Amino acid sequence: MSTTAPSTHKLSDTDLAALATRIKTWGRELGFQEVGITDTDLESHERYLERWLAAGHHGEMGFMAKHGTKRTRPEELVPGTLRVISVRMDYLPPEVETTKVLGKPDTAYVSRYALGRDYHKLIRKRLAHLAKRIEAEVGPIGYRAFVDSAPVMERALAQKAGLGWFGKNAMLIHPRAGSQFFLGELYTDLPLPTDAPFDTEHCGKCSACRTACPTDAIVDDKVIDSRRCISYLTIELDGAIPEQYREAMGNRVYGCDDCQLVCPFTRFTRVSQEDDFAPRHDLDRIALTRLFAWSEEEFLDKTAGSAIRRIGYVRWLRNLAVGLGNAPWSEAVEAALKARLAYPSDLVREHVRWALARQRDKRAQRIL
Ligand code: SF4
Incomplete structure (x- = not known):
């Protein structure tokens, strides 16, 4: 995780809109397949999380309840946060079997996201690069990078940032990329313009x-x-x-x-x-x-x-x-x-x- 000094500069709305466009380009150059920007309002997701915890669905994952509203209120986790830059990185390696291996009961099936090196380091490093590129453009900003390792509602933030919808399996799904991808977040105090949330759910009658x-x-x-x-x-x-x-x-x-x-x-x-x-x-x-x-x-x-x-x-x-x-x-x-x-x-x-x-x-x- 990285944190720097809070932003001190004043950017106009036009500057911020141009910066948001460039952030998406830089994100793609850094190997992210999609980049979206959202605000920090997760009120409806907070209610969902409370119901889920109250039902005991988290089992022994006490950490899901431990941080109170820090998970659902990004500005409580990182004071000063105004926006979240949400990124997607696809992980399925080429030429890897899935269902065939499941059909071979003497062969181990390891979830396809875990076959290679740990993704945390790689994505966090790329997010830090992204933050540095932003700073090279506008000067110091307040930011912190997360990858599945802190109380962060990553799928909710990604949905709000326009990266996909919540499927009935609770995975985030992109209509042209499925759901086999990692998510990462850059919390920042830059008041960037936000993207439209992904509000259309395509599951339909499928179950x-x-x-x-x-x-x-x-x-x-x-x-x-x-x-x-x-x-x-x-x-x-x-x-x-x-x-x-x-x-x-x-x-x-x-x-x-x-x-x-x-x-x-x-x-x-x-x-x-x-x-x-x-x-x-x-x-x-x-x-x-x-x-x-x-x-x-x-x-x-x-x-x-x-x-x-x-x-x-x-x-x-x-x-x-x-x-x-x-x-x-x-x-x-x-x-x-x-x-x-x-x-x-x-x-x-x-x-x-x-x-x-x-x-x-x-x-x-x-x-x-
Ligand atoms: S309901 Fe169908 S489309 Fe929706 S997540 Fe499940 S399998 Fe995918």
Whole structure:
């Protein structure tokens, strides 16, 4: 995050309008596919967030409630903020399979945003470059860059900045780019002219995402009960994955893309040319047993600079154990699980035992 001194200059409306146009050009030059500008009024989203929290849909994500209205009132998070510059960066690497991998139960499915290097650093750096370009033009400004790491209503701000609408899966969707993109924000004290919000919702009668969700986590249009969501269960949840969701997780070991993959607008997804987002260590096609064999050292080494690393090795093994329990029976799968029966973590051992019981059932069914 970066902060500089508040703006001291006085720009005319004409100057600010010209600056807004240039900011969008610079944003595209820096690799953002779209840039929009909005004000800080998130009143309706604040009410939505309050209802969502009151229903307990955030599960163990206490940080969602922790910051009070700082999340919904940008000027409380960064005093002096008048505008938010919202940016979109597409992340899907070229030639990466999605549904085919989901159909191979002995192969790990890692959410496609997490296959490469961690996006936080890259986007924050580009946002800082954008701020510096603005400062080169108009002198010092007050700003702070965010990427999914502070109490920021990023999708709400992006919708208001004209970058897309909220789909029934609660993702932000662009009619010509789908939803497989990252968002970032530059809070600033420059009183730039704002863009029109994206008010037309194109979901219509479609409800493919709600039908496709493996754990019925989309409990109402645009409302996700995180406690049922595979992304939450595999990434945010600290303890045991509730048994009722384990089978439905299939081979999804880090995140889940199902509600996006079935969305008709996903066919408009644009592939990313960013080298950082290219898959590392065959994470887009690797066998569950190979990942389960990684030592902690290998895990730390291979996930260095990746979003996956933050879940830690124990949760990683927990998730993989569930995936292996759901895989077709094979001697290799059973052996891989048995090798972890004495792993020094109750959490891992419990998931391994669950997976082994499923594997033994499958073996017995083969004999019958
Ligand atoms: S799958 Fe259909 S309902 Fe769901 S977000 Fe996409 S268009 Fe909207």
